[in-house]
Structure formats: structure tokens, C-alpha cells
Amino acid sequence: MLHASYSTQRAPGLAKAKRTLKWQRDPEGMRLRILEAAKQEFSAHGLAGARVDRIAAKAGANKRMLYYHVGNKDELYLAVLEGAYDKIRSEERGLDLEHLDPPEAIRRLIEFTWNYFLRNPEFLSLLQTENLARAKHLKKSTKVKSMHSPFVEMIRTVVRRGVESGDFQVAVDPVQLYISIAALSFFYLSNSATLSVIFGRDLLDKKAKDERLAHMSGLVLAALTGRSAELLEIVKAPKSRGAVVQTV
Amino acid sequence: MLHASYSTQRAPGLAKAKRTLKWQRDPEGMRLRILEAAKQEFSAHGLAGARVDRIAAKAGANKRMLYYHVGNKDELYLAVLEGAYDKIRSEERGLDLEHLDPPEAIRRLIEFTWNYFLRNPEFLSLLQTENLARAKHLKKSTKVKSMHSPFVEMIRTVVRRGVESGDFQVAVDPVQLYISIAALSFFYLSNSATLSVIFGRDLLDKKAKDERLAHMSGLVLAALTGRSAELLEIVKAPKSRGAVVQTV
DNA sequence: ACAGTATTTATCCAACGGGTTAATTTCTCC
DNA sequence: GGAGAAATTAACCCGTTGGATAAATACTGT
Known part of the structure; x- marks a missing residue:
């Protein structure tokens, strides 16, 4: 597939059996490289903006290959x-929330979600793109629908345990809760470009990101447990009487 | 501009002065119709997916007109x-949060944001599109940057008053708070297509929307005030001991 | 070693899409 | 009532793009 030609041994023992091959077969590798390149391209330019030729070039392939392999x-x-969905849900399964203290489990889910989105910005872009298309393509997928009920049950169990232990004051709907947790990270990151412009500050520098994570954890856990002061990332307020002030 | 021809009086008093005009001049109206059509098209198809010809057709105009007027x-x-930014910020200015009880002000801001997003789905799409472009275009705008500091100050004041009155237990950063409030509505609505697919339930039917608003208000106000049980939309739990359960 | 198949390259093309040019029609003001 | 400006229409241009076709090259089994 690589355009650069190279030498190889045709068979061991043949003294001058070296040949210059114009390309090498590698169907599996090619398919993977195509999908990776396509992920980059679709997330960077959206569906309509993506260019098939660019994907091919990025995959070190020929345009014809895309149609052949995918x-x-x-x-x-x-x-x-x-x-993309497969990857995030699979990582989430490894979180092992079942064996954690409920507040700790929620905190861990929030942190995982935040960090996953930070590490995988293409995931955010892909979802945005697909939602702009009103999930037209995703609806055709049979695989995706089935991967989510275990995930919801995992959260439902954490909430139930939290209520039973007295840690949580309310038994929220796990779907609502997950949507809220995802929303707090997703919107901040997926809209950081416009938000940074309109609010005139860089929302992606290290300090801002740390503050955001603290804010989100504080918000959700304070709501669930009813202990605002303990959970929000706080700092002694200089002049407000008795209340605490979140950093910046 | 309309393709349909029609008759008109050339001047009063001329008996047979009727003429059939092929089109009528209307620069201001044309510009407005172009912008409205463009809003529809860009929000429905994104920047790359939008078609200049379709915008022209939808505006009852000719493609050349777009270039002429805009x-x-x-x-x-x-x-x-x-x-789009101008419209939402202008409506927000009418909220009059300054004269409300702080928790009531926050609740009102949440409800306004939610309803505004519901009423103006194109706004969500436009922001998504612009963020996919990493705010490349918005950065060129001088107008937009200036409209947001008054808005932030408005929220900052509400938070400060809430802390001073003892209603709020923490003085959160107004920008973080607004981003969170917007996030909870924005993500739910802008991603409702994919979320409905993966969670297998319609997030946009009346019941789901009511529950979502209750959940969001409860979450934010509970976090700020520390009174989870009072603020979350609740229902007596049938079997959990003493705790309250959010509907569905 | 060689026939048959899998994989990859090299071209081609018809449709599309943004943008432009030039001609046409309406309006305004004197 | 007519000249010049403003607004609008109609037709064209040309690079791009998704997709298709055919030929070339590498591998596999026998």
C-alpha cells in the first residue's frame, strides 16, 4: 500500500531473489488505517465537509480502497x-462502579467522562455531526442500540445503593443523571471555541480545566447529597459572611 | 422578487395604466428573507452542507441576490x-433577574434557557456548526464579543445576593454557573436524536420534557442551596426508606 | 511454477456548487 | 417623460468531488 517501494526476500536461499515491490498486501491494516483516517476527517470537517480523497491520502491509500474495504x-x-460508541462504552465497563462507595462512584464517572472527552475530541465532533443529521445514520445501526442498557443499569444500581446508604437524598432517574453528567462535560468542551470567544477567556488552559472538573463534581454531588459546602471546590470567602466562594 | 407577476396602478388617475410587472423592488425585505432562509439552511445542513441555491430558492430570490445583499x-x-446571538442576549436582558429572589432568579434563568432552546432549535444547530469550525468565523466578529459582559454581571449579582441572603451556600463563578445551566439544556436538546436512539426512549415527548426541566432546576438549585429534597421534582418512594424518588 | 483470486493503482467522468458576468427591469428624481 | 441608479433575472464558468471502470500487481493453493 505504501507508495515507497522496497526490497524483500522472495524465498530463503535464493541468492539474488531480491525484488522491488510496488506495494504490499495488508487488507486488515488497510481497513484500520482507513477507519482511523476517516475518523479524523469526519470529526474535523463533518459529514458534508469531509473529503473522500483526503481520507484516502491520510490512510496512505487510494480512493478506490475505501470503496473496496468499507x-x-x-x-x-x-x-x-x-x-466510536463501541470504544467509550467498552472503557466505561472497566470503571467498576459497583464496588465503590456511591458518592465516590459518581465522582469517578464524572471524572472518567470528562477525561474521556478530553482525550477523544473526535468523539465529541462525531456526535455533534450525527446530531446535526438527526441521527439519520445511527438509526440504521443495530449494534449500537444494544450496548447501552447495561450501562444504564450500572448507574441505576449506584443510585439505589446511595439512597439506601443515606448518602443520596434523592433517587434520580439514571438516564437523566447520566445525561446531565455528560452534558456538563460535553457542552463545555464541544462549545469551548464559541464560549471562549464570547466570554473572553481561554476555557481550555490547565487552570480552567481543573476548575471545571471541580465545579462539575461539586454541582452533581452537592445536589445528590445536599452538602454543598463540603463538595464544591471552595476557598474561604474574604468578605462574604460565612459562605464559601468557589475559586474564580 | 416574486416570480408570480401581478398588476399594479402605475399612477392614480390613469385609466389604462395597469401594467404587468415581472418583479418588485424590496431591498430590506429581500435581505431579511435571505437571512431567514439562510438561517434555516445553515441550521439544517451545517456550513459545508448548506446549498447557496437552496437558500436563494427559499428566499424567493435568485442566487445572485445573496451576493448582492449580503x-x-x-x-x-x-x-x-x-x-442569532443578538436575539438570545436581547431576550435575556428582559428577564429582570435583579428584582427576583435569588433562587427564583436562577430558576427563571434555567426555564428561560430551556424554553428558548426549545423554541429556537436553529440556534442550537448554528452553535454546533460554528463549534465544529472551532469558532473560526465568530472570531472575526467584533459585535458579538461585547454583548456578553453585562450578562455575566447580571448572574454574578444574583449569586452574590443569594450568598448574602443565606439562600446560597456557595458563591460559584457566574461563568461556570451559566455554562452549566446552558449545558444541561443544550446537550439534552442538541443531542436528543442520538440519545433517543441509544437509550431507546423519546426524549422529546411532553412528559420527557417536563421531567427534564424539573430535573435540571432541581439539580442546580439543590447544589446551590443544599436542600436536595425540597428542590428536586419528587415523588414518594414506594420502597426506599425515607428517601424521595424522582419521577421515572 | 502457474492459474486464479485478492488487492492496489491509474484514469476518467458526469453532476454539482460557488461564484461571476452581462443583460433586463423597476424605481427615483429632475 | 426620460436618464441614471438600484434591484433583479438569466446564463454561464470552472474547479471540485463522489463514484466508476479497467488495468496492473501481489499473493495463495495446488
Whole structure:
């Protein structure tokens, strides 16, 4: 596949059996490189903005290869999307929330979500793109629908345990809770470009990110447990009487 | 501009002065119709997916008109974006949060934000699109940057009053707070298509929307005031001991 | 070693899309 | 009532892009 030609031994023992190959077969590797390149391209430019030729070039391949190994632009896009969901849900399964103290489990879910979004900005872009298309492609996927009920049950169990132990004062709907947790990170990061412009401050520098994580954890845990002061990232207020002030 | 021809009086008193005009002049109206059509098109298809010809058709105009009255595709897009920010910030100024009890002010801001996003789905799409472009266009705008500091100050004042009155237990950063409030509504609505698919339930039916608003208000106000049980939309739990359960 | 198949390259093309040019029509003001 | 400006229409240009076709090259089993 690589355009650079190279030498190889045709068979051991043949003295002058070296040949210059124009390309090498590697269907699996090619497919992976195509999907990776497509992920980059679709997340960077959206569905309509993505260019099939750029994907091919980035994959070190020929445009024809995309159609050969995956399919047309839409099928390629759906494959990328399914892969993205698969990856995050699979990492989430490793969180092991069942064996944590409920408040700790929620905190861990928040931190994981935040860090996952930070580490995988293409995931955010892909979801944005797909939502702009009103999930037209995702609806065709059979795989994706099934991966989410275990995840919801995991959260439901944590909430129930928290209520039973007295840590949580309310038994919120796990879907609402997860949507809220995802929302707090997702919106901040996916909209950081416009937010940084309108509020005139860089929301992605280290300090801002640390503050955001503290704010989100504080908000959710304070709401669940009813202990605002303990949970919000705080600092002694210089002039407000008795209340605490969140950093900046 | 309308393709349908019609009759008109050339001048009063001329008996047979009726003429069939092929089109009528209306520069201001044309500009408005172009911007409205462009808003629809850009929000429905994104920047790259939007079609200049479709915008023209929807505006009852000719493609050439867009360039004549507004500019090229990018300038058209920026004009739409600026108009969108202008509209929401202008409506927010009418909220009059200064004269409300602090918890009531926050609740009102949450409800306004939620309802505004519900009433103006194109606003959400436009922001998503612009963020996918990393705010490339918005950065060129001088108008937009200035409209936001009064808004932040408005929230800052509410928070300060809430802390001083003892209603709020923490003085959160107003920017963080607003981002969180916007996030809870924005993500739910802008991602409702994919979320509905993966969680297998319609997040936009009436019941779901009511529950969402209750959840968001409860979450934020509980965190600020520390009174979870009072503020979350609740229902007596059938089997959990003493705790309250959010509907569904 | 070689026939048959899998994989990759090299071109081609028709449709599309943003933008431009030039001609046409309406309006305004004297 | 007519000249010049403003607004609008109609037709065209040309690079881009997704997709297709055909030929070339590498690998596999026998």
C-alpha cells in the first residue's frame, strides 16, 4: 500500500531473489488505517465537509480502497460512528462502579467522562455531526442500540445503593443523571471555541480545566447529597459572611 | 422578487395604466428573507452542507441576490450567526433577574434557557456548526464579543445576593454557573436524536420534557442551596426508606 | 511454477456548487 | 417623460468531488 517501494526476500536461499515491490498486501491494516483516517476527517470537517480523497491520502491509500474495504462515504461514516460508541462504552465497563462507595462512584464517572472527552475530541465532533443529521445514520445501526442498557443499569444500581446508604437524598432517574453528567462535560468542551470567544477567556488552559472538573463534581454531588459546602471546590470567602466562594 | 407577476396602478388617475410587472423592488425585505432562509439552511445542513441555491430558492430570490445583499457564503453565515446571538442576549436582558429572589432568579434563568432552546432549535444547530469550525468565523466578529459582559454581571449579582441572603451556600463563578445551566439544556436538546436512539426512549415527548426541566432546576438549585429534597421534582418512594424518588 | 483470486493503482467522468458576468427591469428624481 | 441608479433575472464558468471502470500487481493453493 505504501507508495515507497522496497526490497524483500522472495524465498530463503535464493541468492539474488531480491525484488522491488510496488506495494504490499495488508487488507486488515488497510481497513484500520482507513477507519482511523476517516475518523479524523469526519470529526474535523463533518459529514458534508469531509473529503473522500483526503481520507484516502491520510490512510496512505487510494480512493478506490475505501470503496473496496468499507463502502461509500455514508457507510464509511457509520462504521466510524459505531466504532466510536463501541470504544467509550467498552472503557466505561472497566470503571467498576459497583464496588465503590456511591458518592465516590459518581465522582469517578464524572471524572472518567470528562477525561474521556478530553482525550477523544473526535468523539465529541462525531456526535455533534450525527446530531446535526438527526441521527439519520445511527438509526440504521443495530449494534449500537444494544450496548447501552447495561450501562444504564450500572448507574441505576449506584443510585439505589446511595439512597439506601443515606448518602443520596434523592433517587434520580439514571438516564437523566447520566445525561446531565455528560452534558456538563460535553457542552463545555464541544462549545469551548464559541464560549471562549464570547466570554473572553481561554476555557481550555490547565487552570480552567481543573476548575471545571471541580465545579462539575461539586454541582452533581452537592445536589445528590445536599452538602454543598463540603463538595464544591471552595476557598474561604474574604468578605462574604460565612459562605464559601468557589475559586474564580 | 416574486416570480408570480401581478398588476399594479402605475399612477392614480390613469385609466389604462395597469401594467404587468415581472418583479418588485424590496431591498430590506429581500435581505431579511435571505437571512431567514439562510438561517434555516445553515441550521439544517451545517456550513459545508448548506446549498447557496437552496437558500436563494427559499428566499424567493435568485442566487445572485445573496451576493448582492449580503456577501459570499461565509459572510452570509456569519451574519446569520451574529443575528442569532443578538436575539438570545436581547431576550435575556428582559428577564429582570435583579428584582427576583435569588433562587427564583436562577430558576427563571434555567426555564428561560430551556424554553428558548426549545423554541429556537436553529440556534442550537448554528452553535454546533460554528463549534465544529472551532469558532473560526465568530472570531472575526467584533459585535458579538461585547454583548456578553453585562450578562455575566447580571448572574454574578444574583449569586452574590443569594450568598448574602443565606439562600446560597456557595458563591460559584457566574461563568461556570451559566455554562452549566446552558449545558444541561443544550446537550439534552442538541443531542436528543442520538440519545433517543441509544437509550431507546423519546426524549422529546411532553412528559420527557417536563421531567427534564424539573430535573435540571432541581439539580442546580439543590447544589446551590443544599436542600436536595425540597428542590428536586419528587415523588414518594414506594420502597426506599425515607428517601424521595424522582419521577421515572 | 502457474492459474486464479485478492488487492492496489491509474484514469476518467458526469453532476454539482460557488461564484461571476452581462443583460433586463423597476424605481427615483429632475 | 426620460436618464441614471438600484434591484433583479438569466446564463454561464470552472474547479471540485463522489463514484466508476479497467488495468496492473501481489499473493495463495495446488
